[in-house]
Amino acid sequence: MEASRISAEQKIKSFEHLGFRADHVVLPPGVGRGEFREVLEGYNADPATRAIIVQFPPPRDLAPVVDGMDPAKDIDALLKGRSPYPACATAEGIYRVAEPFATDRPAIAVVGSKGFVGQGVVTMLRADGHDPMTLDHGDRLERVRDADIVISVTGSPGILTPDHIQPHHRVVIDSGFVPQADGSVRGDVRAEAYGIPQNLTPVPGGIGPVEMATLMERVVRQEVDPDVVSWKVTPGPYLERARFTTDRTAAATAVTTAAVPSIAAAARLRGAAGPAAGAPPTSAQPTAAPRGPAHQTGPRPQLPPQGGGGPSR
Numbered sequence: 175m176e177a178s179r180i181s182a183e184q185k186i187k188s189f190e191h192l193g194f195r196a197d198h199v200v201l202p203p204g205v206g207r208g209e210f211r212e213v214l215e216g217y218n219a220d221p222a223t224r225a226i227i228v229q230f231p232p233p234r235d236l237a238p239v240v241d242g243m244d245p246a247k248d249i250d251a252l253l254k255g256r257s258p259y260p261a262c263a264t265a266e267g268i269y270r271v272a273e274p275f276a277t278d279r280p281a282i283a284v285v286g287s288k289g290f291v292g293q294g295v296v297t298m299l300r301a302d303g304h305d306p307m308t309l310d311h312g313d314r315l316e317r318v319r320d321a322d323i324v325i326s327v328t329g330s331p332g333i334l335t336p337d338h339i340q341p342h343h344r345v346v347i348d349s350g351f352v353p354q355a356d357g358s359v360r361g362d363v364r365a366e367a368y369g370i371p372q373n374l375t376p377v378p379g380g381i382g383p384v385e386m387a388t389l390m391e392r393v394v395r396q397e398v399d400p401d402v403v404s405w406k407v408t409p410g411p412y413l414e415r416a417r418f419t420t421d422r423t424a425a426a427t428a429v430t431t432a433a434v435p436s437i438a439a440a441a442r443l444r445g446a447a448g449p450a451a452g453a454p455p456t457s458a459q460p461t462a463a464p465r466g467p468a469h470q471t472g473p474r475p476q477l478p479p480q481g482g483g484g485p486s487r
């Protein structure tokens with residue numbers, strides 16, 4: 175099944191899980207603009223329909239019809255500046271996973287920055303004062319090595335290899351999702367590179383569930399409780415790039431025991447439940463998402479006593 179269909183089914187399941195009715199309208203291949211416009215206008219006019227999502231990318235000739243969506247129902251920011259939201263749910267989810275790792279203005283690379291999701295991620299990072307390195311088709315991908323945080327949203331399976339991913343990367347966020355003929359799914363990061371960075375969002379089970387958690391928060395805030403508490407990501411421990419290169423040998427041997435209580439302490443500070451002492455260090459979990467988006471990987475750095483990156487700040 176193609177990615178867009180899987181994604182739509184996840185959304186239907188999530189909305190229904192919360193008690194909303196959700197129609198999944200699948201238009202036949204080759205459907206004309208007129209028929210698509212009729213469906214969209216029907217939902218625009220229906221007061222019981224509170225939100226509309228068109229799975230991206232729509233066929234090229236149908237794309238202009240999407241602009242006719244009622245902006246008040248645009249829960250996934252498809253209308254860009256006319257939506258109540260700054261970016262699509264996937265982009266906001268990515269931003270919310272990255273942001274707790276980025277309190278010291280690190281170098282952030284966005285690979286695929288001109289795509290639908292990439293543009294949203296860049297918009298949100300810039301609005302927060304970051305100046306991300308944007309990489310697209312034709313750019314030198316090795317430049318991601320200079321980043322502290324790597325966000326990849328290309329949908330090109332395995333484009334990031336062990337040549338690109340580095341141990342100093344404090345988190346690598348993989349938003350690729352390409353189903354394979356054998357039923358498996360591939361992300362932008364090659365499996366051989368999974369163990370290299372300090373934290374990583376896997377595919378599947380990373381940004382997919384985070385997108386759903388973001389959408390659900392939007393609909394609950396809009397329809398049920400405007401004061402709903404946002405889910406938060408507690409960052410896994412990491413070493414800043416400069417410290418990682420100098421402290422790496424010591425860090426790699428000292429490993430997890432100091433790090434796990436640090437995660438719990440950070441979670442308590444935020445008023446959320448942290449992992450039990452001694453629990454495996456699969457940190458950076460949003461408190462309301464179905465599964466954790468960021469697995470800790472590679473050698474576990476011991477956090478420096480003061481001034482280092484990570485959850486103690």
Ligand SMILES: Nc1nc2c(c(=O)[nH]1)N[C@@H](CN(C=O)c1ccc(C(=O)N[C@@H](CCC(=O)O)C(=O)O)cc1)CN2
Pocket residue numbers: 177178180181184227228229230231250262263264265291351377378379380381382383385
């Ligand atoms: N209107 C939108 N269209 C699209 C968006 C978007 O944010 N808004 N993003 C992508 C969606 N996408 C892939 O192309 C995608 C999103 C989510 C999932 C997902 O939930 N995956 C789960 C696994 C589900 C399963 O295996 O059954 C996971 O990663 O764990 C998949 C794909 C494009 N379109």
